[in-house]
Amino acid sequence: MSTLWLWASDACLLIGSFLLLTGALGFLRFPDFYARIHACGVTETLATGFVLLGLLLRSDDAMPQVKLVLILLFVLFSSPTASHALAKAAWNAGVRPRDNSGKRRVSLPHTDP
Amino acid sequence: MLCLLVATAIALIAVRGLLASIMLTSVYGLLSASFFVTMDAVDVAFTEAAVGAGVSPLLLLLTVAIVGRREAASNARRLVVPLLLVTVTGALLIIGTLDMPSFGSPDAPAQTHVAPRYLQQSGDEIGIPNVVTSVLASYRAYDTLGEVLVIFTAGVAVLLALAPAGQGGSARAEPPAPEHLAPHTILQVVSKLLIPFMLLFAFYVQFHGEYGPGGGFQAGVIFASGIILYGLLYGLPTVCRVIPPPVVEVLAAVGALIYGLTGVLSLLAGKNFLDYSALAADPVTGQHIGIIAIELGVGIAVAAVIITIYYAFAGRLHTRED
Amino acid sequence: MSDSNGLLLASLAIAPLAILGIVLLRSRPNWREGVSVLASIALFAVNIGIYHSLQQGATLSWRSGEILPGLRLELAVEPLGALFALIASFLWLVTVVYAVGYMRGHGEQNQTRFYAFFALSIGCVMGVAFSGNLLTLFLFYEMLSLSTWPLVVHAGNDKARHGGRVYLGVLLGTSIVFFLPAIILTWWSTGSLSFVPGGLFPENTDPRLLSALLVLFVFGVGKAAMMPFHRWLPAAMVAPTPVSALLHAVAVVKAGVFSLVKIGVYVFGLDQLAAVDSREWLLYLAGFTLLAASIVAMQKDNLKARLAYSTVSQLAYVTLGVLLAVPDGVTGSGLHIAMHAFGKITLFFCAGAILVASHKTEVSQLRGLGRQMPFTMAAFLLASLSIAGLPPTGGTWSKWFLMLGTLDTGALVLTAALVVSSLLNIVYLTLIPVRAFWRFDGADEAAAPTEVREAPLACCLAIGVTTAICVALFLFPQPLYELVAQIPLGGG
Amino acid sequence: MDVFSYFNYWVVVVLMMLGFFIVIARGNLVKKLIGLNIFQTSVFILYISAGKVMGGAAPILADGVELYSNPLPHVLILTAIVVGIATTSVGLALVVRIHAAYGTVEEADILEQDATC
Amino acid sequence: MLSQLPLLPVLLPLLGAPACALLRRPLAAWVFSCAVSVLALAAAIALLAATWQQGVLSYALGGWAAPWGIEYRIDLLNALVLLLVSAMGAAVLLGARASVWREIPEHKRTLFFVAYLLCLAGLLGIAATGDAFNLFVFLEISSLATYALVATGRDRRALVAAYNYLVMGTIGATFILIGIGFVYMLTGTLNMADLAQRLPAVGQSRTAFAAYAFIVVGVCLKLALFPLHLWLPGAYTRAPSIVTVFLAATATKVALYVLIRFSFTVFQVEYSILALPLETVFVVLGVVAVFAGSLVAVFEPDLKRGLAYSSVAQVGYMVIGVGLGTVAGLQASLIHLFNHAIMKGTLFMALAAVVLRLGGSTYAQMQGVGRSMPITTACLLLGGLSLIGVPGTAGFISKWYLVTAAADREQWLLVLLILAGSLLTAVYIWRLVETAYLAPRQSPASIAPRALEAPAGLLAVLVVLALANIYFGLDTRLPVQTAGGAANGLLAAVLP
Numbered sequence A: 001m002s003t004l005w006l007w008a009s010d011a012c013l014l015i016g017s018f019l020l021l022t023g024a025l026g027f028l029r030f031p032d033f034y035a036r037i038h039a040c041g042v043t044e045t046l047a048t049g050f051v052l053l054g055l056l057l058r059s060d061d062a063m064p065q066v067k068l069v070l071i072l073l074f075v076l077f078s079s080p081t082a083s084h085a086l087a088k089a090a091w092n093a094g095v096r097p098r099d100n101s102g103k104r105r106v107s108l109p110h111t112d113p
Numbered sequence B: 001m002l003c004l005l006v007a008t009a010i011a012l013i014a015v016r017g018l019l020a021s022i023m024l025t026s027v028y029g030l031l032s033a034s035f036f037v038t039m040d041a042v043d044v045a046f047t048e049a050a051v052g053a054g055v056s057p058l059l060l061l062l063t064v065a066i067v068g069r070r071e072a073a074s075n076a077r078r079l080v081v082p083l084l085l086v087t088v089t090g091a092l093l094i095i096g097t098l099d100m101p102s103f104g105s106p107d108a109p110a111q112t113h114v115a116p117r118y119l120q121q122s123g124d125e126i127g128i129p130n131v132v133t134s135v136l137a138s139y140r141a142y143d144t145l146g147e148v149l150v151i152f153t154a155g156v157a158v159l160l161a162l163a164p165a166g167q168g169g170s171a172r173a174e175p176p177a178p179e180h181l182a183p184h185t186i187l188q189v190v191s192k193l194l195i196p197f198m199l200l201f202a203f204y205v206q207f208h209g210e211y212g213p214g215g216g217f218q219a220g221v222i223f224a225s226g227i228i229l230y231g232l233l234y235g236l237p238t239v240c241r242v243i244p245p246p247v248v249e250v251l252a253a254v255g256a257l258i259y260g261l262t263g264v265l266s267l268l269a270g271k272n273f274l275d276y277s278a279l280a281a282d283p284v285t286g287q288h289i290g291i292i293a294i295e296l297g298v299g300i301a302v303a304a305v306i307i308t309i310y311y312a313f314a315g316r317l318h319t320r321e322d
Numbered sequence C: 001m002s003d004s005n006g007l008l009l010a011s012l013a014i015a016p017l018a019i020l021g022i023v024l025l026r027s028r029p030n031w032r033e034g035v036s037v038l039a040s041i042a043l044f045a046v047n048i049g050i051y052h053s054l055q056q057g058a059t060l061s062w063r064s065g066e067i068l069p070g071l072r073l074e075l076a077v078e079p080l081g082a083l084f085a086l087i088a089s090f091l092w093l094v095t096v097v098y099a100v101g102y103m104r105g106h107g108e109q110n111q112t113r114f115y116a117f118f119a120l121s122i123g124c125v126m127g128v129a130f131s132g133n134l135l136t137l138f139l140f141y142e143m144l145s146l147s148t149w150p151l152v153v154h155a156g157n158d159k160a161r162h163g164g165r166v167y168l169g170v171l172l173g174t175s176i177v178f179f180l181p182a183i184i185l186t187w188w189s190t191g192s193l194s195f196v197p198g199g200l201f202p203e204n205t206d207p208r209l210l211s212a213l214l215v216l217f218v219f220g221v222g223k224a225a226m227m228p229f230h231r232w233l234p235a236a237m238v239a240p241t242p243v244s245a246l247l248h249a250v251a252v253v254k255a256g257v258f259s260l261v262k263i264g265v266y267v268f269g270l271d272q273l274a275a276v277d278s279r280e281w282l283l284y285l286a287g288f289t290l291l292a293a294s295i296v297a298m299q300k301d302n303l304k305a306r307l308a309y310s311t312v313s314q315l316a317y318v319t320l321g322v323l324l325a326v327p328d329g330v331t332g333s334g335l336h337i338a339m340h341a342f343g344k345i346t347l348f349f350c351a352g353a354i355l356v357a358s359h360k361t362e363v364s365q366l367r368g369l370g371r372q373m374p375f376t377m378a379a380f381l382l383a384s385l386s387i388a389g390l391p392p393t394g395g396t397w398s399k400w401f402l403m404l405g406t407l408d409t410g411a412l413v414l415t416a417a418l419v420v421s422s423l424l425n426i427v428y429l430t431l432i433p434v435r436a437f438w439r440f441d442g443a444d445e446a447a448a449p450t451e452v453r454e455a456p457l458a459c460c461l462a463i464g465v466t467t468a469i470c471v472a473l474f475l476f477p478q479p480l481y482e483l484v485a486q487i488p489l490g491g492g
Numbered sequence D: 001m002d003v004f005s006y007f008n009y010w011v012v013v014v015l016m017m018l019g020f021f022i023v024i025a026r027g028n029l030v031k032k033l034i035g036l037n038i039f040q041t042s043v044f045i046l047y048i049s050a051g052k053v054m055g056g057a058a059p060i061l062a063d064g065v066e067l068y069s070n071p072l073p074h075v076l077i078l079t080a081i082v083v084g085i086a087t088t089s090v091g092l093a094l095v096v097r098i099h100a101a102y103g104t105v106e107e108a109d110i111l112e113q114d115a116t117c
Numbered sequence E: 001m002l003s004q005l006p007l008l009p010v011l012l013p014l015l016g017a018p019a020c021a022l023l024r025r026p027l028a029a030w031v032f033s034c035a036v037s038v039l040a041l042a043a044a045i046a047l048l049a050a051t052w053q054q055g056v057l058s059y060a061l062g063g064w065a066a067p068w069g070i071e072y073r074i075d076l077l078n079a080l081v082l083l084l085v086s087a088m089g090a091a092v093l094l095g096a097r098a099s100v101w102r103e104i105p106e107h108k109r110t111l112f113f114v115a116y117l118l119c120l121a122g123l124l125g126i127a128a129t130g131d132a133f134n135l136f137v138f139l140e141i142s143s144l145a146t147y148a149l150v151a152t153g154r155d156r157r158a159l160v161a162a163y164n165y166l167v168m169g170t171i172g173a174t175f176i177l178i179g180i181g182f183v184y185m186l187t188g189t190l191n192m193a194d195l196a197q198r199l200p201a202v203g204q205s206r207t208a209f210a211a212y213a214f215i216v217v218g219v220c221l222k223l224a225l226f227p228l229h230l231w232l233p234g235a236y237t238r239a240p241s242i243v244t245v246f247l248a249a250t251a252t253k254v255a256l257y258v259l260i261r262f263s264f265t266v267f268q269v270e271y272s273i274l275a276l277p278l279e280t281v282f283v284v285l286g287v288v289a290v291f292a293g294s295l296v297a298v299f300e301p302d303l304k305r306g307l308a309y310s311s312v313a314q315v316g317y318m319v320i321g322v323g324l325g326t327v328a329g330l331q332a333s334l335i336h337l338f339n340h341a342i343m344k345g346t347l348f349m350a351l352a353a354v355v356l357r358l359g360g361s362t363y364a365q366m367q368g369v370g371r372s373m374p375i376t377t378a379c380l381l382l383g384g385l386s387l388i389g390v391p392g393t394a395g396f397i398s399k400w401y402l403v404t405a406a407a408d409r410e411q412w413l414l415v416l417l418i419l420a421g422s423l424l425t426a427v428y429i430w431r432l433v434e435t436a437y438l439a440p441r442q443s444p445a446s447i448a449p450r451a452l453e454a455p456a457g458l459l460a461v462l463v464v465l466a467l468a469n470i471y472f473g474l475d476t477r478l479p480v481q482t483a484g485g486a487a488n489g490l491l492a493a494v495l496p
Helices: A002-029 A033-058 A062-092 B002-014 B018-038 B042-067 B076-098 B115-125 B131-139 B141-162 B185-208 B216-234 B236-242 B245-268 B283-321 C002-024 C029-055 C079-106 C111-130 C134-152 C158-190 C207-220 C232-238 C241-268 C270-275 C279-299 C303-324 C327-358 C374-388 C395-409 C412-437 C457-475 C478-485 D002-025 D029-051 D071-102 D107-116 E008-021 E026-054 E076-094 E097-103 E106-128 E132-151 E157-187 E192-202 E206-223 E231-238 E241-266 E269-275 E278-299 E303-324 E327-358 E374-388 E394-408 E412-438 E456-474 E477-491
Strands: C061-068 C071-076 E057-060 E071-074
Touching: A002 A033, A033 A062, A062 B185, B002 B018, B002 D002, B002 D029, B018 B042, B018 D029, B042 B216, B042 B283, B042 D029, B042 D071, B076 D002, B076 E206, B115 B131, B115 B283, B115 D071, B131 B141, B131 B283, B131 D071, B141 B245, B141 B283, B141 D071, B141 E008, B141 E106, B141 E132, B185 B216, B185 B283, B216 B236, B216 B283, B236 B283, B245 B283, B245 E008, B283 D071, C002 C029, C002 C061, C002 C071, C002 C111, C029 C079, C029 C111, C061 E394, C061 E456, C061 E477, C071 C111, C071 C134, C079 C111, C079 C241, C079 C327, C079 C457, C079 C478, C111 C134, C111 C241, C134 C158, C134 C232, C134 C241, C158 C207, C158 C232, C158 E394, C158 E412, C207 C241, C207 C270, C207 C279, C232 C241, C232 C303, C241 C270, C241 C303, C241 C327, C279 C303, C279 C412, C303 C327, C303 C395, C303 C412, C327 C374, C327 C395, C327 C457, C327 C478, C374 C395, C374 C412, C374 C457, C395 C412, C395 C457, D002 D029, D002 E157, D029 D071, D029 E157, D071 D107, D071 E132, D071 E157, D107 E157, E008 E026, E008 E076, E008 E106, E026 E057, E026 E076, E026 E097, E026 E106, E071 E076, E071 E192, E076 E106, E076 E241, E076 E327, E076 E456, E076 E477, E097 E106, E097 E241, E097 E327, E097 E456, E106 E132, E106 E241, E132 E157, E132 E231, E132 E241, E157 E192, E157 E206, E157 E231, E192 E206, E192 E241, E206 E241, E231 E241, E231 E303, E241 E303, E241 E327, E241 E477, E278 E303, E278 E412, E303 E327, E303 E394, E303 E412, E327 E374, E327 E394, E327 E456, E327 E477, E374 E394, E374 E412, E374 E456, E394 E412, E394 E456, E394 E477
Parallel strands: none
Antiparallel strands: C061 C071, E057 E071
16 A cells, blocks of 8 residues: 555656756757747646645645645646746736747837837 | 755856856855755755755845845956955965864764764753754853854844944835736735645744754744745735734844843842753753744744844835835 | 242132133123133232242242152242242233234134133143243143144134144153153152252163153153244244244243253252253254254244244244353343243234234235234334344343353354354344335335224234333343242252 | 865855956946845855855745755845945946936046046 | 833833834934933833942843843943943933924924934843843844934935945954854853853854954944945034934944953953954054044045044044953953043034034034034044043043053053144144134135024033043942953953
C-alpha cells in the first residue's frame, strides 16, 4: 500500500521535473517572446501540478495535505493568469510574433504601442 | 544553492539595464529564502520571500517605472578603487572566518551560551512552540519594537520625501490617471477571486505565528501585497477610495503605539517595560496576551507602512504622467 | 579685609558696568562720555584704595571655584600689579578726556563701540594686573587681545583690516603656540600655576625643560614685542590715536612686559632664572631688539610708526631688565614700565593733537610747526627726553637702574647697547620738536598753513597733565621706587 | 576538512563582496541600492549560517525532537530584513526625488550638473 | 517610577513619535515634540544624578535578565551622552519653530517633527543600550530619520547629500552588523558586558580582529573620521538649518560614544588600543583630520559648509584623545565631546538665524550682519571663540585637557599640532568676524526684506547656548567630573 503510493509519488515528481526541464529548454531555445511564454507557461502549470500531487501522495498528515491542495488551487489560478498578463503586456508594448525567418508575420489593428 | 546565489550575483554585475537587474534581485531574494529553509530558518525564509522576492522588487519596479530603465555604461577607470576596496574587505573577512567555529558545529559558542535557554525553557516560560516567536516577541521584544519603529521611520521618511504639497502630508492619489489598465478583464476577475484569500491568509499568518512560521511582520507584508495587487489592477484612485491614505497613515502610528502601549501597560502594572507577565495573574497567560497584542501592533504597522509607501510611489508615477 | 577684597572685585567690575552704561546711553553722546569719565575716575579711586590697603600690609585676594582640578581663577594684589593698575587707570582717565576731544575733533564713526571696547580693554588690563596665577593672567591676556581688536580696526577700511589681521594673528598665534604650551608644561611639571615669590620650580627640575619654558614664555608673551614677533605693534597704529596712546603705549604692551616680569619673578624666581641656559641668548636678543628697533624707528617718516618702533625698543629694555635676573634689573624694569608709560603716552597725545589740528602725519611735515603749536611741541620735547632717559624727566631713573643691572652682571656689551640706544632716541625723537622750533627755513613757510592752532582744549589738558607727571617723577620718584622695591625678589 | 567547514562562509564572503562591489563601482543610483540589497542579504546569510546546527530541526518545539538550530540569529535577521527593506524604500524615495530634480539617476550626470551651477 | 529611570529618556521620544504623527496640525506637533523632549531631558538629568549616587544602573527590558533579554546599562558615560543628546535635542527643538516654518513646506512639518523625535529616540537608544544588536537597531532608526531630515533641505543638492549619506551610512551600519555577527559567532552573546567577559578568552583569534576592524570602520563612517568623512559636509550644508544644528551637536557625538564603548568596554583596552597599532592610527588620522578639515574650512566660501568641515576637524581632536589610550586622553576626548556639542550647537543655531533672515550663509551674504543682527552675531562670535579655545570658554577646557593628556604621554609634537590646529580655527573664525563687522553692509537690493534680529524663540535658545559656552568654560564640574568618572570606569580596571 504505502510502497505503491510512494511509487506513484515518485513517478509524479519525475514527470513534474521533466516537464519543468522541457519548459526551461523551450524558454531558452524558442524564437520569439510568445513561443517562450507558451513553453514555460503551459508546462509550468502542469509541472507544478504534478510535483504538488507527488508531494501530496507522500505526506500522511492532514494539515500539510490541505495546504498542498490550497497551493495547487492557487497555482492553477495564478500561473495561467500570469502568462496571460505577460503576453498581453507584451502585445500592448508592441512585441510581435516572428516566423522562422525572424520576420514579423502578424500585423493586427493596434500597431501603435 | 549557494552557487546559484553566486551566479545570480555575478549576473547582476554583468547585466546592464535596470529591469533585468530587478528580476535578478527578485531571484536572489527567492534563492536566499530557499537557502534559509535549508538552514532551518523558516521564519526568516518566509520573511525574505515576502520582502526580498516581493516587496523590494515591487518598489524597485515602481521606481524604475518613474525614472526609466536605462543604465549608463560604467567607467572602466573607476573600477580600480572599488576593486581594491572590495579585495581588501573580502580578504579581511576571509581572515576573519579562519578562526571561526566550524559550520554547523553544535559546540560553537553561539550554540552553547545563550541560545540553549531559549530552546529549553521558553516552553515553560512563554508557553508557545515557535521559539523564534518567543525570542522575537518576548525575550528580545525591545528589538522588535525597534524594528517596528524602523519601518515606521521608513514610512515617515518616504512620505517626507514624496508627499505632494497641499494635502496635509498624506500621499493622496491624483485625479484619475489615464486608465490604460482597463481592458485587463481576466486579471481583474482572477484577482477578485484571489485577493480575499490573500487577506485571509494574512490573518492566518498573523495568528498562527505562535505555532508555526509567521507572525505580525509576515502577515503585514502579505496583507499589504493583497492591497497593492488590488491597486495595480484597479488603479490607484480606486484603492485609495477603498482604503484612504490618511487612514493608513494613522494606522501605521496606531500599530506602533499598540506595541508601545502594551509595554507601558506592564510598566504601569509595576513590572519592567514589555514584561508581559504583568498582564495577567498567571505569567504564562500574560505572555500569551502580550505576544498577541504586540504581534497585532506589528502587523498593523507593517501593513500600513508598506501600503503608505506604495501609495507614495504610485502617486508619483501618476503625477509624472500628467 | 573684606572691604579691601571688595575693592579688588570693584576694580574689575567697573569696566563692565561702564560698558552697560555706554551702550544704554548710546544715543546721547554727552551722557555716554560722561559715563566713561565717571567710570575712569571711579576706577582710579578704587585703585588708590587698593594701593593704600597694600601699604597697610593687607593681603587682597579672591578665588573662584575650581575650573580645572586644583586650578581656580585667582586674583591677588602685589606691588607690581598695583603699580601697573594705578598707572593704567590714571592714564585711562586722562585718555578719556583726551579722546572726547580727539574723537569729536576728528569726527570718527561708531563712537559707542569705541568707548565700550575701550572700557572693556581697561577691564582686562585690571584683570592682568591683579591676576593671582598664570591661568588668570592668560585668561585676561587673551581677552585683552580680543577686546582691543575692534579698536584697532576702528576705521573699518582695508588698511585697518589688514592691520587687524597682523595684530591678532601675531598676538593670538604666539599666545596659542608658545604661551599656552608653556603654561600647560608648567602645570604638568609642577602641578601649580600660582605666582609664588621665589618661583614655582623645585631645585631638581630638568634644566632643559626650564630653558625651553623660558623661550616659550618670552616669545609667547607676544605683547612684549620681542623680535621677531614685534610686527603687530606697528600694525596696530592704524587705530585712532587715543587707542595707540593708551593701549599701544601703555595698557597692552605693558601688559606684555608686566607679564614677563611677573613670570620672571614669581614663576621662575630670580635665582633660578639666573641659572637658565637660554637666558643668555634671550638677553642678547633683547639687546638686539632694542637697537634694531631704534634703527628702524629712525627710518620711519610716519610719526606714529616711528613712535611704535620706539615702543618696541623700549619694551625690550624692560624685557632685558627682567632677563638680567638681578634686583637692580627688575627694579629698573618696574620703574621703566611706569616712566615709559607717561613719556610715550604724551608723545602719542602730541601726535594725535598734531593730526587733529593740522592733519599732518609725517615727521618731515612738522618742521616749523612749533610756531603754531608751541605747547604741544614743548610737551613733545619733554616727553622725548624722558624716553631717552635724560633729566629733568622720570625716564632718567629707570634707565639708571637698568644700567646698574647690566653692570651688576658684567654684561658690558649690553651696557653699551643701552647707551647707544639712548643716543639714537635723542636723534629720532628729540630732534623732531627741536626742528619744529628752530630749523625753520622760509621755504616751508608758504606751505605751512597759517590757520593751524592748538588742538582742542581737552587734548591739551591731557597733554599737560602727562607732561607734568613726566617731570614730577624726576623730582619725586620715591613713591614709585618704594612700591617697586616691595617686589619680593627672593634672591635680593 | 577545516577548509570545507569554512566553505560556506567563504561563499557568503564572495556574495557580500559582489554586492559591495556593485554599491561602490556602479554609478546608477538604483543599481547602487540593488547592490546594497545584495550586500545586506548576504550578511543575513552569514548570520543564518552561523545559527545552523548540523542535524538540527527548525526551532519550533515539537515532541521527540532534541536538536534544534539556533533561533537567536533568526530573530536578529528578521529584524535586519526589516531594516533592509526600510533602507531600500527610503533610498528609492530619494532616487525618485533626485530624478524629479535632476532628470537623471546617473551619479556622473548629477555631479556634472552640480558642478556647473 | 525611579526604577524605570534608565528607560525613560529613550521611551518618551520613541513612543512620542508615533503619537506625534497622529497630530495633524504642525503647531500642535511642535508643542508636543517640545514637551516630549523636555521630559526626556528631565529624565536624563535625573538619570545622571542617580548614576552618580548609585553607580551603574541596569534595566532588564521585558523583565528578562541579560544576556537573555536586552539590557539597558547606564554608567557615567551613558548618562553623560544621554544628558548631552537630550539637552541639545530639547534646546534645538525649542528654538526650531521660526526656522522650520521658514524652511519646511507646510504639509511636511508634522512629519518633520515626527522624524526629529525618531532621530532623537534613535540616538538616545544607542547611548543607553547595553546590547550590541539593539544598538544596531536604534542606529538604523536614527539613521533613517536623519536621511529623511537631511532630504527636506530646500536645495536639490540636499537630495544627493541625503542619498550619499544613506549609502555610506548603510555600508557603515552593515559593517557594524558584520562585526557584531563575528563576535556573536565567537562568544554566543550579544550583551556588551557579557561580551566583555567572554571575549578575552578568544581575543587573540583572527575573527576577533576582523570583528573589531569591521566595527571600527563602520563606526568611523558614522563618525565621519577622515578619510571616511565624505558624506558629512554635504549633509550638514544642505540639510535644513535646524537639522544641521541637531546633527552637529549630537550625531557624531553618539558615534564617538559607540567607538569608545566598543573599544574600551566590549574589546578591552589592552586589545583594542594597546595590542593593535590603533593608537598610532587614531592619532595620525585625528591629526590629519584636524588639518585637512580646518584647511578646507579656511577656504570655503560658505560658512555653513566651512563649519561642517570644521566638524570633521573637531572629530579629529576627539579621536586623538581616544587614540592616546589613557584615562587622561579619554577624559579629554569626552570633555571635548561635551563641549563641542555646545559650541557647534551655538554656531549652527546662530547660522539658522542668519539663514532665516538673510536666506543664506555665504560670507558674501553675511557682510555687515554684525550690525543688522547684533545679538545673533555676538553669539556666533562666542561660539567661534570657544571653537578656537580662547580661555574663559568651554573650548579652552577641551584643549587644556587634550594637551595635558598628550603631554602626559610626552608626545610634544602632538601638543604642538593640536595647538596649531587651533590657529587654523582662528583663521576661519576671524574671516567671519571681519565679514560680519567690517565689511560694508550689503546693498539694499540684495538684502532680505527683514534683515532684522532673529525671532525671540530662536534667539532665546541661541543666547542660552552661547552663554553655556562661557558657563562651561568657568564651571567645569559637570563635564570634567563626569568625563573623569566615566574614563576611570572604563579604564581604571586595566590601567594603573
